[in-house]
Amino acid sequence: MTQKDILIIFLVLSAIWTGIWLKVILSIPNIQAEEEVTANANTLRRRLAFPMIATLIVLLTAVLYWSPYPIFRERTIGKPQVTVNVDSFQWGWVLDTKEIPLNKVVEFNVSSRDVNHGFAIYNPEGRLVTQTQAMPGYVNQLIFKFDEPGEYTIRCLEYCGVSHHAMIATFTVN
Amino acid sequence: MSDHSIDSPAYGLENKPILRVSLVYMLTGFVIFLIMGILGLMMRLDHAGWWVLSPDWFYRIMTLHGAGMVAALLMAAMGGIIAILNKTVKLSARWLWSAYVIYSLSVPFLLYAVLIGGYAGGWTALDPLPYHGLTWGKSAGVMMYVTFLAVGVGFLIYCVHLFDVTRRKAGGVRRALAWEVIFSRKSNATPYEPEVAELAAMATSIIGIVTVFGGILVLAPLFAEAAGLLKSVNPLYSKNFIMLFGHSIANVTIYIAVALVYGLLPVYTKRGGHTTKFVALAWNFTIILVLTPPPHHLYQDFAQPLGLAIIGQVASWSIAPSVLLLTILGNLSYIYRSGMRWAVPSVMIALGFWGWVFGGIGGTIDSAIPANNLLHNTLWVPAHFHAYYLLGVTTFVWGYLFYLISDLSGVKEKASTKIAAWLYGIAGAGFLLVFFLSGADSVPRRYAVHLPEWNLLAAIAVPFVLLTIFSLLWIIWDMMRGLSGAWRNTGAPKLE
Ligand code: HEM
């Protein structure tokens, strides 16, 4: 699942919704009694309620399984083989390595010395591939496997003051 | 019992001082909205690389824009609903003016924090940043929290008053929440049916009271920290409560705005206006659906107990079926094949339902935890809530304001102004679509400096923003003709 898939889902749902909405708008001149419309709406409501809720419940379980939390990623990606410690401050990153091996399961232990920061990894094409927050007093464990070599960029994704956008670091995967 | 008559106006004319309060709330919100819109344009111009602001000023503007917009639209929506309530309940102008004055104190506090104190920590003021800004002093951060306090206390006074008035009229909270309608059996005596606006006022005032209480739970320790009584506040604790406060105060705005639609639609469709079982269910669910999703703001805080993330996810996804099947389907069935009369307010309402769901789709996707891992704090997030706001809240609220002014003054709208209303929707949709595209392109939110490859989408957004501003000016130009007449028709306190 990448941003592109997400965008497609979004555009398809939006198009369907726009179609429904247009149908309602275009129906306006073609008058029907309120009781009939209400009765039809109630039928529709009854028919839709169960499938909608059922779909959401099924999706919900799938969604949880694919969530980025360590207990799930240990299953979906694997147990960590490499550890990288990440510290952050206004405005910079401290990583204990600049080289990360390809195709190995990496765990990032992310924290902050001052305010909240966001540890977001952008791949060589500039796409955000995963993230976690960096919160003072806490260590967030982010598990990830890099299957593409190259230079990755860390961007801060939690607003942390006026040099937030400049809070950048890089590492190499090979 | 009540004035269900579909031919009556969507506001109460009897108690004119209340209408004056309503107009002042709405116009204050409207003026601030316009100014903040210009600031929004400046940020997008910066993103396009056309008018580069210094980071310090970009972030100050971002702070003003966020705080100003959220507070302005909440105030405008609050103002609208009291005009409708004025039909059936006796409100106190004194209470409402007090709420207004205290709420409005937030303006000088905010301006002081940002323009004099140099505060640029964002409207969410996420602890510990406000006291550790490096470019602004701790006092500016305190001022920002005082701004929160003014909005919170003003809103609380307003909510307590609405709660009290609707509870007393119904003879109990449960009756005011239309539980007799929800749980009625055919055999029983006729259930007590509150007006939709009263039900909405009860539901939203409960949300408001809980929200402000949540705000106080974080503001109190933060003030204690500023006073040196506490060394620091646990950042996970403060983040949870700041998000509860910020999310709920922003989110409740759309529901108050929808209450205006329930009041206004019958004027154009000759339908609706009743507290049916589904309407009653919708408003009762709203209480839960505003207050339970805020943990979705902390999905990427892996230190947060997993249970809270799951609650956030379940709650966020519960919104879709209940809002779609109850509120949206219900309102669309008032419009469907109704012969609805087209006028600026009805165009705005129709647009608002489109935009609300559009933003809702973006939000529902983003509230799936794995998707959030890719979208959190990208421009997808502002895209989602701008859709909610710009094409949901503002269309509902300004549609109502337009109606109120034209009906009170008797100055009929120009037929051509409907074009401006449609234009507002089209321009807004274009602006929002590129916001979403930027988000899907991994462009971070809250970045003063954008990479050159991100400029293009921002540049495309600019003409759409200019078009929204143009269409707004067109609408205003028509609305202004009725303003003085409307003003004269409200106001002067009755001699008692
Ligand atoms: C003409 C209309 C508007 C334009 C052009 C506009 C533009 C923008 C832009 C460019 C941003 C900054 C995005 C970023 O880099 O993170 C922003 C943020 C924001 N806007 Fe708007 N906006 C408009 C209307 C609204 C409305 C109606 C609201 C209603 C509440 C609103 C509330 C916010 C908030 C809360 C933020 C977040 C600020 C932050 O991240 O601290 N905006 N807007």
Ligand SMILES: [Cu+2]
């Ligand atoms: Cu940052």
